Amino acid sequence: MKNKYIKFLSAPYIIWALIFIIVPLLMVFYYGFTDKSGAFTISNITAIATHEHSKALWLALYLSLISTAICILLAYPLAMILSHIGENAGANKDKYMVFIFILPMWMNFLLRTIAWQTLLENDGVINSFLNLLHLPALRIINTPAAIVFGMVYNFLPFMVLPLVNALNKIDINVINAARDLGANSVQTFLRIILPLSLPGLISGITMVFIPSLTTFIVSDLLGGSKILLIGNVIEQEFTQYSNWNLGSGLSIVLMIFIIVSIVLSTIFDKDMEGTAI
Amino acid sequence: MGNKLITLENISKSYGSNTVLDELNLYINENEFLTLLGPSGCGKTTTLRIIGGFETPDTGKVIFDGKDITSLAPNKRQVNTVFQKYALFTHMTIAENIAFGLKIKKKSKAYIDDKIKYALKLVNLEDFANRMPDSLSGGQQQRIAIARAIVNEPKVLLLDEPLGALDLKLRQDMQYELIRLKNELGITFIYVTHDQEEALTMSDTIVVMNQGYIQQIGTPENIYNEPENAFVADFIGDSNIISGTMIHDELVEILNVKWACVDKGFGINKPVDVVIRPEDVELVKEDEGTIKGIVTNIIFKGVHYEMEVMANGFEWLVHSTSLFPVGTKVGIKVDPFNIQIMNKPESEDEEAIGVEE
Structure with a gap:
């Protein structure tokens, strides 16, 4: 009885999803598989094979992988400290710590990236400061390094939070048991903590890798217009060249990469633990 | 029984302003079944964790077999612990759980296989080697936790309310099981519980604790028949x-x-x-x-x-x-x-x- 009506509560979202997700997606597919005259073609898809496009795709994949790797290296120790595994973490303290950590996330993503642009510029804040100290200036803006830096800075919380969640699910006595049975800290980490927090790690990888792969803002602002990632190429097709067909076609290719990485992560992470933040 | 195996000297421990143990002195003999008994918050688990190496006392010493082990890491101690709620490694099979300590010590495969068989036989779960912990009942998981600890041949087995999560009938069966194990292994058991019946049934020596102090140490008969103060009298039986x-x-x-x-x-x-x-x-x-x-x-x-x-x-x-x-x-x-x-x-x-x- 009750359930019959409760279904209707999802109506606003279904309408929302229909208008803003399903319809645009269908439009992307329509444009992606047609040419300007509206005739069917797959040339927009195969266009990825051109040197310019494939280069942008590989660079995006490469930089996203590096960013993801750096995020893992930074996030694991941090998550260990923030979670109850961090030895001195009192029940209240670690909530504060996580809170402090996610504080910057509440600032607009674009704003943060622009702020880093100002900081990293050749005559930006950091270099003015280094100049004052008579230190050599940092030539980082408009390089792939700056893009990686921006990706790591922006997406690190998405690695930390699922990891903290996954680590918090491990019974502290399970870790104590490993120590009790003779394992040192490294062995305990590799044999117990890492396998038990794997679902969180997989979620983290997905949540860092996919936005890094598709970003165009970070590469635009911190990479200048010289370094093109696949996201920038797609953006330019839509905004500068008004070639919606090619933009859609390349989007579909990118979508395939996203779907593959999500499928891979669900295979590893069967119960999708840790995805919730 | 015989020699003193573990001596706790003037152990104090506080968390912030909360004093959990205050100048505790206690010795434990070889081959003794000693129970730390008391209500929650009496300091019994902290005492056990100090012996296991999971807590460091603020003051005082832990002497094990004549050596000061107060600040020795848990993985270097000749004791093994059976944790409350079992703490099995859920990503490993039962056999892998039992083998964990032995693999860390780089024992040969033949030795490990032998030990797994022996331990599973000891706890009457011979056919469970390839099962996952989640597919076992609470009582079975508890017995695996014991098997995992004893294959390492510890001199002392620490048990932290191991039967707390089991139902009454199972708890009583497990009490006999534990006494049998203790006699077969001939090692020291230090057992923490708030259940006076468990303590009376199994122990050689009961240490009644309250508010970080030892209230009385004695045999079960002694504690029951001649309580030294009103707390002990009230806590043990009606x-x-x-x-x-x-x-x-x-x-x-x-x-x-x-x-x-x-x-x-x-x-x-x-x-x-x-x-x-x-x-x-x-x-x-x-x-x-x-x-x-x-x-x-x-x-x-x-x-x-x-x-x-x-x-x-x-x-x-x-x-x-x-x-x-x-x-x-x-x-x-x-x-x-x-x-x-x-x-x-x-x-x-x-x-x-x-x-x-």
Whole structure:
């Protein structure tokens, strides 16, 4: 009885999803598989094979992988400290710590990236400061390094939070048991903590890798217009060249990469633990 | 039994302003089944964790086999722990769980396989080697946790309320199982529980703790029959605890009546606590008792009736196999041998909080 009506509560979202997700997606597919005259073609898809496009795709994949790797290296120790595994973490303290950590996330993503642009510029804040100290200036803006830096800075919380969640699910006595049975800290980490927090790690990888792969803002602002990632190429097709067909076609290719990485992560992470933040 | 294996010297531990252990001294013999018994928050688990190496005491020393191990890491100690709620490695099979400690120690495959077989046989779970922990019942998981600990041949097995999560019947079976294991292995067991029945059934020695202090150390018989203070008397089994005055040796006044007893050396006209176990209270004809009372309540408990008898303003708890209906006027008699006299607590620290008056 009750359930019959409760279904209707999802109506606003279904309408929302229909208008803003399903319809645009269908439009992307329509444009992606047609040419300007509206005739069917797959040339927009195969266009990825051109040197310019494939280069942008590989660079995006490469930089996203590096960013993801750096995020893992930074996030694991941090998550260990923030979670109850961090030895001195009192029940209240670690909530504060996580809170402090996610504080910057509440600032607009674009704003943060622009702020880093100002900081990293050749005559930006950091270099003015280094100049004052008579230190050599940092030539980082408009390089792939700056893009990686921006990706790591922006997406690190998405690695930390699922990891903290996954680590918090491990019974502290399970870790104590490993120590009790003779394992040192490294062995305990590799044999117990890492396998038990794997679902969180997989979620983290997905949540860092996919936005890094598709970003165009970070590469635009911190990479200048010289370094093109696949996201920038797609953006330019839509905004500068008004070639919606090619933009859609390349989007579909990118979508395939996203779907593959999500499928891979669900295979590893069967119960999708840790995805919730 | 024999030699002292573990000595705890002046151990203190606090968390912030909360003192959990205060100058605790205790020694544990080889091959002893020692139980730390007390209500939650009494410091028993902290004591166990200090022996296991998961906590470092603020002051004091832990001596193991003549060596100071106070700050030795848990993985370097010759003790193994069976944790509350089992703490099995859920991503490994039962065999891998049991092999964990041995693989860390780089034992040969043949040795490990032998040990797994031996341990599974010991805990009667021979066919479970390739199962995952989640597919086992609580009692089975607990036995695996024990198997995982004992394959490492520890000198001491620490057990932190290992039966706490099991139902009553299983708990009783596991008590016998643990005694059997202890006898087969011939190692020291240090057992933490808040369940007095578990403690009485299994232990060689019981250490009753409250508020970070040891209240009494003794054999189960000793603790039950001769509690040293009102806390111990109240915590172990049911009891009538009555305020009284020791008139002189072998005579005590409670509820305005003088009773013969067998205790000596408390002094003259000294205030004391008197404990009388409910099964030691004899109900007789009204005129034959030391004092007169009236039955106010009866509960059938299976083995016996539990009766409440109002006499001289005190509600006596009585266990008896013969029934005296509510309203019966009865006399109360107690064998002098069954009247246990205890000193009143001298300081507030010793005050046994939680004793129901």
